[in-house]
Amino acid sequence: MGARDSGDRRDTDMTPIEDYIRQRLQRKRLLLMTHAIVGYPSFEANMTMLEAMQHADVDLVELQLPFSEPIADGPVFVQANQYALEAGVAWDNYFAFMQRATMVFDFKILMMGYYNSILQMGHERFCACLAEHGGDGFIVADLPPEEADDLHQYAAAYQQAPIVMMTPVNSESRLRRIADKASGFVYCVARRGVTGRHTQVDEGLEAFIARCRSATSLPLALGFGLRTHQDLQQVKGLVDIGIIGTALLTAWEQGGVKRYGTLLQELTSAVT
């Protein structure tokens, strides 16, 4: 039912990013979304990371705005958030970086972060600012759909996709409710817990994605705990976008740009 309801959306509802995704899906079975925490380990390093992503033909990139209380993040990202804040990352240099990136690279860029940053900036100012600096949407880890209306209105006004999350523990009705707020694509959380730990791709996961599909006709991205090209191989055909976060940052921390680039190449080989 939900699926049919959502299926009724007219094409004119489509955000630029959904449009972009659907086009890319014509030539790739699985898109790749990667992630960087702005200011960690440095703006220059971030730039190098993004260059590697570009080189690996990544489709979407989350740029995380550091926050002092990152409750949805695992240890690696928590430390990175903190480091970046201590190094002085703030709104101005964050958005300056985003702008620089959107001008140089082909992939779409989404802001990722926590609601307090947006609240302090103001919903409209945030959306306007995103649009002005070339962003295409945002993912907020701690904003439930109940609280999203006002922000989403501004998002629509500024053509920003407000990406919502579906999780394996949501009921059907909850998934429909989330779907109602969704546009662009839906971020499916592969498992319980926070970012960072490995996820097994199994039947449970397939059933979950099936439930998401019947709740929304939007493209589905799957994240939380995907690490290797084997992981991506396994979810190809199941979802539209694979999300790699912690694995990449860990690669950087362990082997710098070389290992980072290698991992990205491996991942790309899986999706193409």
Add this chain to the structure above:
Amino acid sequence: MGARDSGDRRDTDMTPIEDYIRQRLQRKRLLLMTHAIVGYPSFEANMTMLEAMQHADVDLVELQLPFSEPIADGPVFVQANQYALEAGVAWDNYFAFMQRATMVFDFKILMMGYYNSILQMGHERFCACLAEHGGDGFIVADLPPEEADDLHQYAAAYQQAPIVMMTPVNSESRLRRIADKASGFVYCVARRGVTGRHTQVDEGLEAFIARCRSATSLPLALGFGLRTHQDLQQVKGLVDIGIIGTALLTAWEQGGVKRYGTLLQELTSAVT
């Protein structure tokens, strides 16, 4: 009244020690009772002390049997008790020392101590033992008259004087009660507190002694806090016996036999 009652005692009630005191009082206005803790600092030192006493014509000597809980003693004696116990003073060497002393010296010797030693030995055995080793009586710091009957019966049987104490805070009736248990002489406690601190000889003291006199016709000894020949000078005429304890031990500790002997000579000069 009490005085008159006690005055009724017949001469045959007299213990050897009262007899001795009354005789000495014929030629001296104030007798001198001194004190040593057996085994502190050593038996040899005790012997030297006693020799000095003899030399100074001391009339009565208390030999304290060390006890682990000397509640009526002040700091100097407490430490001495403890030292002597640690050095191994026990019944056998205590009584052996007493016997040696009674055989060598002219003064009368009284056992001084706490009730538990007597209780453990047994009332009769204790009195017998005292008599056997040449003692003439005992002073027990923590034995109230209510508890004294049995012990005093044996004391009488073995011709030991059970010396009781009167204090400035006792009521008339209490003083009479104490007098009832008394024989030999009465130990008047000059002031509140434990052994060791200096006592002012003043009107209060005179009034107290007057109350003791009206409670008993026995000779009165005054102790607790008498230190100098001036002190003795002042109580001469007031009581029959002056008791010097802590001051002597302190002299020994500070200046050995020399200072000890000097103090004894000074004290004697006051009483003769």
Add this chain to the structure above:
Amino acid sequence: MYAELFQYPVGREGYYGQFGGSFIPEILHETIRELTTAFDDAQADPAFWDAYIALMSSYSCRPTPLTHLENLSKDLGGAQIYVKREDLNHTGAHKVNNVMGQGLLVQRMGKQRVIAETGAGQHGVATATMAARMGFECTIYMGSVDVERQRPNVFWMEQLGARVVSVDDGTKTLKDAINATLRDWADSMHTTHYVMGTVCGPHPFPQMVTYFQSLIGREARSQMLEQTGKLPKRVYACVGGGSNASGIFAGFLDDAEVELVGVEAGGLGLDSGQHAARLARNVGSTGVAQGYKTRFLQNAEGQMRPTHSVSAGLDYVGVGPVLAYLHDIGRIRVEAATDAEVLASLQHVMRREGIIPALESAHAFVTALKEAPNLSPQDSILINQSGRGDKDIFTIAEALGDEPWRAFLRQKVGEWEPETAATDGILT
């Protein structure tokens, strides 16, 4: 007013004015719903409250007494000062009220494991105690800085069978422990209940914790009436997260004539920037973090600011949304007490009344004793003594620079040194 606070307008469940809500990762949504339902259910079941009361009176010592501070009342010449003695609770603070209540709820929900954050360690000890008593597995998250400075509490938690996890993120204190606990929960929520330690976090925690802690206020109100024949003019409570304050205020919310005064940690002074005040002088601003919306001590971009207080239990960036709301609408007044005032007050109260308030509770005493002289001896005021101060010996002895205490610790440490020294001798 108390009841109305928890009758939410449509679509505003868990909101108090603009504060409250539930800002959590979606993965926790169903768990929070399950908890809300279980709690609503329990609340509607009179047998539940009865079981709670029975537990608290047989396992802790409820009702805790109300003590008249006769000496201080006389000394100050103002209001009669009464103290609600939460320090006499089992584990030494009001924290146990909430924890035992949540424990009963966990039994209803059939879960087997509990997790909790702790700052000073009081809530951790209380939770470990409840877990031991109720047979739950237990993990306590605690900032590594707090683990270091509150070792005695860590020791007891471990002895009580809890696993204590030292959290090395952020400021390594309470707020980071909360984040770590939320993360564990996001992973374990099907078997695990998060025992939130104060009236913060996502709905239904502020409501639920207030509900359990309201026992303080209910008891205190009837005790005041019984002992003085009337209500107090003012009620004072320290405010960290706000649970003890919410608990005692709950009893008097409907008595408009009773002024309710919260006291926050003024640290080195509000102007020093080294404090943990949020409501006093409106130092905090509205934000969302740790699952709820309230007044936080944050910078202009919403990053939480480091806090400071001599009392670990008040050293926190957020504050219960109910209190933030009551402050907004003027129903409560909020002041701050500095570290120095707290130590002075603590010493004063010990010497004159023989009671030892926790450093946290001593904040409430500071303001109450300051204001008592302005009232008449016919009036009375009520202070919530949220906990006992002997837990704070390391901090207090340190703050007072007690030399024998230092010598004592040196000697303790010295007792183990010989071995080390000997080893050193061989090695070097």
Add this chain to the structure above:
Amino acid sequence: MYAELFQYPVGREGYYGQFGGSFIPEILHETIRELTTAFDDAQADPAFWDAYIALMSSYSCRPTPLTHLENLSKDLGGAQIYVKREDLNHTGAHKVNNVMGQGLLVQRMGKQRVIAETGAGQHGVATATMAARMGFECTIYMGSVDVERQRPNVFWMEQLGARVVSVDDGTKTLKDAINATLRDWADSMHTTHYVMGTVCGPHPFPQMVTYFQSLIGREARSQMLEQTGKLPKRVYACVGGGSNASGIFAGFLDDAEVELVGVEAGGLGLDSGQHAARLARNVGSTGVAQGYKTRFLQNAEGQMRPTHSVSAGLDYVGVGPVLAYLHDIGRIRVEAATDAEVLASLQHVMRREGIIPALESAHAFVTALKEAPNLSPQDSILINQSGRGDKDIFTIAEALGDEPWRAFLRQKVGEWEPETAATDGILT
């Protein structure tokens, strides 16, 4: 039987069989009489007991609860185990019952100063507390060994305004502190009351302290009836001086079917000579010391023997004369628990029930838990938890060899070292 204990045959006031009495320097006679009269007077005045109860319920948390140890009862499969929670008292032990009662008596007598001995420090803290509350001057005597090992309690006594005098005589522990206090009293008795901490010392202390502590037994008896509908089969209490045991036993002395079991400190074992048992296995013998006659741990010549226990509060050579008598006539049974058993039991009880008995109280738990399986689940037994164990953290952490605790203390000490080190650097 309880009432009869205190109706002395003619000429035997203060005697229980052969035990008791008043063996004090004559200088204290009138003071002791004055006290006896004041106490008899107070006891005959129903308003006095009422005032005492009122004070204890508003200043401490009486009645203290009775807790059913559901888990341990189930685990052991024997008797239902109930615990009387004296640990929840203000200052953390039963000691406060006696102390507040004596405080009221001091007020009646119009004295201005109190003195007391203390071993573990609990009685000292309680006395300092009472003195602060009632406005008395206060001096506490404590063996220098105990001052060293119980520094936290010394710190609190001083904070509460008491002067703590370190006693360097004898074994430098409790018995020597008692002697020192008696000496002070012999000097100061016209202005000063000696607050004896247990049911020992000269008459009327054993009677008086039993009277105040009987509150424990009175409450416990009616709580047992209320909660279980019948009396316990057995009542267990640790025995140092014997006040908590006397207090709880008092409630059941007239119930011949209730077995009363005291547990002494077995230290390293009764055969090791390193213990503080006096009644168990009749190790002690009749003697007179510290003002009274009882069974002491003494050698053949009446010198007191050094005692040993992991718990400072049981580390004493004498025992209340009432208990010695009740033991003689077979009304109570006395066992001993070793240090090792005590630590094991303590850990067990913490983990299963979330309560932390004082090391002293843990002795009672040892024997009770050992014997519970021999009774039926229809029966119940009662343990007196005389105090809380958090006061014992230094001893317990030490005994368990807790490395993080040591590291914590080292670090604390290290925090002050730099200055010293710097100075050293300049000097050397």
